[in-house]
Amino acid sequence: MSTESSPLLSVAHIEPSTRWPSLGLNEVWDYRELLYFLTWRDIKVRYKQTVLGAIWAIIQPLFMMVVFSLFFGRLAGVPSDGVPYPVFTFCALLPWQLFAHALTESSNSLVGNRNLITKVYFPRLVVPISAVLGGTVDFAISFVILLALMFLYGIVPAWQVVAVPGLVLLAVTTALAVGLWLAALNVKYRDVRYTINFLVQFWLFATPVAYPSSIVPAKWRVLYGLNPMVGVVDGFRWALLGKPESPGLPLLVSLIVVLLLLVGGLYYFRRLEQEFADIV
Amino acid sequence: MSNLAIRCEGLSKRYRIGASLERYKALRDVITDAAAAPFRRLRGASRNGSGNHTHVANTQAIVDNGYIWALDDVSFEIKPGEVVGIIGRNGAGKSTLLKILSRITKPTSGRASVYGRVGSLLEVGTGFHPELTGRENIFLNGAILGMRRSEINRKFDEIVAFAEVEKFIDTPVKHYSSGMYMRLAFGVAAHMETEVLIVDEVLAIGDAQFQKKCFQRMSEIGRHGRTILFVSHNMSAVRTICEQALIVDHGRLLARGEVNQTIDQYLAQVNPQSEEENVETPTFRVSSVQVTSETGPVIKTFDPVQIKVKFIPKIDIADPGMFVSILTVESRRLAGLDFKDFTRAAPVEAGQTCELGFTIESLPLLPGTYRLELHLKNSRDMVELVPHLYEFEVAETQVYGGRKLDHWFGKVGLKANAWIGD
Numbered sequence: 001m002s003t004e005s006s007p008l009l010s011v012a013h014i015e016p017s018t019r020w021p022s023l024g025l026n027e028v029w030d031y032r033e034l035l036y037f038l039t040w041r042d043i044k045v046r047y048k049q050t051v052l053g054a055i056w057a058i059i060q061p062l063f064m065m066v067v068f069s070l071f072f073g074r075l076a077g078v079p080s081d082g083v084p085y086p087v088f089t090f091c092a093l094l095p096w097q098l099f100a101h102a103l104t105e106s107s108n109s110l111v112g113n114r115n116l117i118t119k120v121y122f123p124r125l126v127v128p129i130s131a132v133l134g135g136t137v138d139f140a141i142s143f144v145i146l147l148a149l150m151f152l153y154g155i156v157p158a159w160q161v162v163a164v165p166g167l168v169l170l171a172v173t174t175a176l177a178v179g180l181w182l183a184a185l186n187v188k189y190r191d192v193r194y195t196i197n198f199l200v201q202f203w204l205f206a207t208p209v210a211y212p213s214s215i216v217p218a219k220w221r222v223l224y225g226l227n228p229m230v231g232v233v234d235g236f237r238w239a240l241l242g243k244p245e246s247p248g249l250p251l252l253v254s255l256i257v258v259l260l261l262l263v264g265g266l267y268y269f270r271r272l273e274q275e276f277a278d279i280v
Numbered sequence: 281m282s283n284l285a286i287r288c289e290g291l292s293k294r295y296r297i298g299a300s301l302e303r304y305k306a307l308r309d310v311i312t313d314a315a316a317a318p319f320r321r322l323r324g325a326s327r328n329g330s331g332n333h334t335h336v337a338n339t340q341a342i343v344d345n346g347y348i349w350a351l352d353d354v355s356f357e358i359k360p361g362e363v364v365g366i367i368g369r370n371g372a373g374k375s376t377l378l379k380i381l382s383r384i385t386k387p388t389s390g391r392a393s394v395y396g397r398v399g400s401l402l403e404v405g406t407g408f409h410p411e412l413t414g415r416e417n418i419f420l421n422g423a424i425l426g427m428r429r430s431e432i433n434r435k436f437d438e439i440v441a442f443a444e445v446e447k448f449i450d451t452p453v454k455h456y457s458s459g460m461y462m463r464l465a466f467g468v469a470a471h472m473e474t475e476v477l478i479v480d481e482v483l484a485i486g487d488a489q490f491q492k493k494c495f496q497r498m499s500e501i502g503r504h505g506r507t508i509l510f511v512s513h514n515m516s517a518v519r520t521i522c523e524q525a526l527i528v529d530h531g532r533l534l535a536r537g538e539v540n541q542t543i544d545q546y547l548a549q550v551n552p553q554s555e556e557e558n559v560e561t562p563t564f565r566v567s568s569v570q571v572t573s574e575t576g577p578v579i580k581t582f583d584p585v586q587i588k589v590k591f592i593p594k595i596d597i598a599d600p601g602m603f604v605s606i607l608t609v610e611s612r613r614l615a616g617l618d619f620k621d622f623t624r625a626a627p628v629e630a631g632q633t634c635e636l637g638f639t640i641e642s643l644p645l646l647p648g649t650y651r652l653e654l655h656l657k658n659s660r661d662m663v664e665l666v667p668h669l670y671e672f673e674v675a676e677t678q679v680y681g682g683r684k685l686d687h688w689f690g691k692v693g694l695k696a697n698a699w700i701g702d
Contacts, residue, residue, distance in 0.1 A: 010395075010396065010397060011393055011394070011395050011396075012383060012393065012394045012398065013391065013392075013393050014380060014381070014383060014386070014387065014391060014392040014393070014394065015386070015387070015391045016386055016387050016388060016389055016390070016391075017386045031426075033423050033428065033429055034423045034424060034426075036423075037419060037420050037423040037424075038420075038423075040420075041409060041412065041420055044411075044412065044416070045409060045411050045412070048411045049411070115403075115406060115407070116406060116407050116424060117384075118384065119384070119402045119403045119406040120382075120384070120400065120402075120406050120407070120424055120425065120426075121382050121383040121384050121398075121400065121426075122424070122426065274386045275385075275386070277379065277384045277385040278295065278385055
């Protein structure tokens with residue numbers, strides 16, 4: 001039996017709550033294996049005991065694309081920047097679904113993992129982060145469908161396609177930034193749970209998923225641009241379809257808004273985190 | 281290297297009564313809890329305002345303007361390699377202490393330092409997912425408990441062997457028997473290589489065989505020079521595993537010392553048990569409940585024992601009566617006594633104190649913690665449950681001569697003699 005500890009003992013100092021805790025991101029890094037396992041658990045368990053399994057990942061965006069194409073594209077005649085409407089909307093639905101799923105999951109993640117939070121110590125940030133990452137596999141699956149759809153319509157993406165990973169990261173970060181606020185609030189006020197669905201639906205219409213951002217009147221553009229998902233969705237269309245020509249400004253605004261939301265969310269989360277186990 | 285494993289200085293933890301109540305409810309049913317969320321604040325406020333302390337009596341902590349001090353100025357030091365048992369009544373603050381040392385919750389004031397990696401096992405199978413296989417759950421649970429993947433890989437075979445689930449390791453754990461499930465869950469935690477191990481009451485669940493196994497594993501870990509903090513109601517477990525004990529009562533550290541001495545001191549203080557706080561039912565106020573041995577300060581198996589209940593009815597009672605049940609700590613009913621089967625008491629007027637009791641010639645309970653449940657009779661056929669369980673302890677003795685009895689002997693002591701055929 002030679003399982004002696006290393007000579008360097010770590011020391012944990014336990015102290016009362018502070019108003020301005022450190023962000024503790026290095027600790028999240030220390031717990032990256034837990035992050036991996038929790039994400040893996042969510043993905044693994046999601047489609048267990050379902051007949052269709054991972055097909056569910058593509059049914060939802062595909063179905064929404066059909067509905068949007070029918071009602072907005074055909075009946076309402078919404079313009080689509082000269083791109084076939086199904087491709088136009090599906091291209092936006094992918095980052096949107098990734099975002100909506102990540103936002104919902106991360107907002108409910110702390111409450112859903114209460115049994116862990118009240119019984120084991122680990123940096124609580126791991127929970128909403130893993131919830132956000134869990135949706136990326138679904139995204140990857142439906143991305144293949146998008147490529148097939150583009151091939152069908154004879155659309156070949158230009159060099160901008162290299163921006164896709166960055167845009168995925170931005171969509172995920174946006175979801176995390178808002179999710180951190182909501183997850184922490186949800187622990188304290190369970191009302192949050194009921195507002196999330198409503199919020200996501202409202203947000204969908206505030207984002208150019210069913211319509212191009214070019215139809216928004218110029219005087220509302222600034223306000224509109226504060227929605228970080230505008231930059232993400234426009235960025236996606238630009239990267240894959242080449243329309244609109246340049247998403248530069250909205251994307252920059254998105255980046256700044258997300259960064260502010262994220263830093264604020266991290267601090268808010270860390271501050272509330274200290275009492276999660278007592279009130280969750 | 282430090283010559284300390286754990287140091288606590290003035291550790292205190294305050295809970296709002298409303299908060300502790302809502303959590304209790306939420307544990308039972310997350311869904312109703314969510315539905316009641318908007319009303320919670322309101323309810324908490326009105327309870328605090330009315331000054332009704334019946335529910336607080338259950339937690340036995342200090343009440344202070346709508347707050348409970350679950351832990352109040354606790355200081356102690358533990359050296360590396362010490363195996364320390366923490367004992368105390370329900371709600372005395374033991375679990376709060378473990379939660380603070382495990383860093384699950386923050387103290388309200390005071391500070392603590394823990395030297396080295398901490399493994400805490402407050403519940404068996406935290407984070408187990410029923411849909412995942414045994415193998416997958418070992419890795420998931422290990423990661424949750426803070427083990428590195430390499431460490432889990434190294435220990436994997438040992439864990440599987442401990443849990444005796446070799447054949448079912450790739451079966452989802454929802455198909456496991458509860459015994460397999462618990463062995464696996466405990467197995468993962470019991471193979472952590474941390475300097476400090478914090479264990480709460482895990483031996484209280486499961487069958488005797490499971491308990492024995494965990495028990496052995498704990499002793500083994502203790503012998504390997506690791507620091508263990510162990511909370512249990514099972515006094516014989518504490519005596520066997522631990523060298524030292526801490527007594528926690530009403531959030532305060534009462535005593536600390538050599539395990540047998542400290543436990544005896546604790547038992548002498550808990551028995552005879554008398555609750556100062558009044559517990560109320562709609563028509564009664566119970567002022568004291570005592571369980572005492574007629575032979576000494578500590579209750580032992582086969583002792584003559586007296587149960588004494590004092591209560592004050594709020595209305596006139598023509599035919600007072602009571603029903604006393606003895607339960608295990610898991611609330612399994614062991615025995616009952618109905619007053620009316622023995623005798624009839626004189627009528628009592630409202631506001632008068634009434635005292636009823638039983639004497640038991642020889643208490644047939646083996647060493648351990650038991651609970652008394654009380655029903656009081658308010659009219660010919662109406663009985664009311666007293667919303668409090670009164671705990672008492674049967675001390676460790678050598679029931680059948682030489683040796684100490686463990687869980688193989690169950691709860692009930694049999695007055696028996698062995699004989700040899702001609």
